[in-house]
Amino acid sequence: MTAIQESAQRDIEANPYRPWPARITSITDLTDKEKLFELRLIDEDVREAFQFESGQFVELSIFGVGEAPVSISSAPSKQGFIELCIREAGDVTGAMHRKKCGDVVGLRGPYGRGFPFTEMKGHDVLLVAGGLGIAPLKSLINHIHDDRHEFGKVTILYGAKSPAEVLFRYQFDMWQHRDDFDLILTVDQPDETWTGETGLVTRLFDKIDVDPANTYGAICGPPVMYKYVIEEMRKKDMDVDRIYVSFERRMKCGVGKCGHCGVGHQYTCVDGPVFNYWEAMNLQGAI
């Protein structure tokens, strides 16, 4: 760290609840309910000090409305900007959806424990996303993409309700034709244009080969999904401590103080949101 970064770090640490102004530099409509926002922290030193891992999240702050935890969707290798994929679900996310390019919002973070990227290197990776769960996994996917030669086989299974709800479709449509990523999309309710798979994401496990001794799993999706996907991974003999899950819980502070995100004996915000399955099995009520 440079001296300037250190001094920015001190400013940030002086008050962990203080959000830092960030400008919205681009907005992309993904579906009816989700938009992708690109943001840039305005203070150069704060921006430099903001170093994150895939799987971590920020607290998005809109003064007068409140705060919401949001996963970072872009890869750490993308410097200076971060992307947030946000579904309109209430006050803060709704206010964010009404923002225009150039508007300023607040960010604090990055928070939490992300995916073990370094540990995953040299192995096959099986990523399973359901719905909005693709948001944090997108960061991991892009990060792997940037370091593709460091990984073995990379398989992505992604399920959405309907074709209209498939996120990042423009990118995934292109990726369908790549041979360095095995990407399978599925929807519960296909329409006449849909040519991909149909049904729940768990059904896709019949179509893939997994080398259990050499594979890391990463799962993110709606709460009901975890149990079934983990079952499929276990059927493929994957190790409990190589299956990683990312949890969503109610959060207020993001820094282990407010108590809202408690899961079992841990706090999702500081001990997670990414846990391996062994840890998750030891968290009462987690899955």
Next chain:
Amino acid sequence: MFFRVIDKARLPDLVKGLATEYEVIAPIAKGEQFVYAAVTDPADMRLDYDTTLLPPKRFFFPSEETLMRFRVADNEVLDDEVYAAPRVLFGLHPCDINALLLMDNVFSGKYEDPYYLRRREQTLLIGISCTPSETCFCNVWDTNEVHWGFDVFLTDLGDRYFASCRTVKGAEILDRFVENRQVTDQDTTDFQSVVHGFKNSFKRVADTTQLPVLLDAKFDSPIWDEFGDRCLSCGACSMVCPTCYCFDVEDRLEPDQKSGVRVRTWDSCQFKEFAAVAHGQNFRESRASRVKYRYYHKQWGYLSKFERVLCVGCGRCARACPAGITPENVIAALQTGEVR
């Protein structure tokens, strides 16, 4: 540690002296009960109090506080200074000092909470020995003794106080504000007999053997449904608890909608919305799951991080609960499977 003896008749001098430089907070009577409040006249203090309605946590972590003032237009923070005036908390019992030590663990660490910590730095703590009340069970957690976290601790020896000074500040205020003398062998002997008498005066016992294991092994036990059926989700247990720290944060706009304040308020895991997330999902929907969570976190969650249970046996929640749910009942139910 450094020790002094103060004649009981001289104690008001200490309070008066402190009041010239600090706001002095001490227990006073309120109807049949006791509360912590600002005092100017030492005669108002009731150092013979059993316990206070609310714990002293609110002097560090108020039930409502402004974190920052903001401007809406450019999402800027206008002011996030922590305004903490120098204070003395006079007459804290060992349980309440121990409770602050447990709170310190939460509000410090990797992310330091400037609001709590600044007030902590600005506040002197003067502890005092006590007599166990009907609901006290600090003996169960060994929180009937306190060894640090205070500036001065006064042990009542009848006609005089045995004063233990933990900090430089503590020693300094004694020397500046009250006549005191060195400790004699007789003082130490009397101190020993008082603290032994105190230790032997506890009536309550609780079998805390392997509680963390029981909490997991009996996670699905019907005892939780029984407690859940009784609980009213009023949150009183959390509000009166010196170790409950959960909070909520909300923004409040000025009438002109241009600026506002971000405020944090006490919250409770017993409230229904506490663990609710978007799209109608609630991770602790049932009252049973919420009552269980409060104990699970106190006896295991916190312990897993800081090697102490998050309870000091002050008995306030037992007094406050309209449904008669007490830590002792819960612990006994975990051991025996029967709900009292």
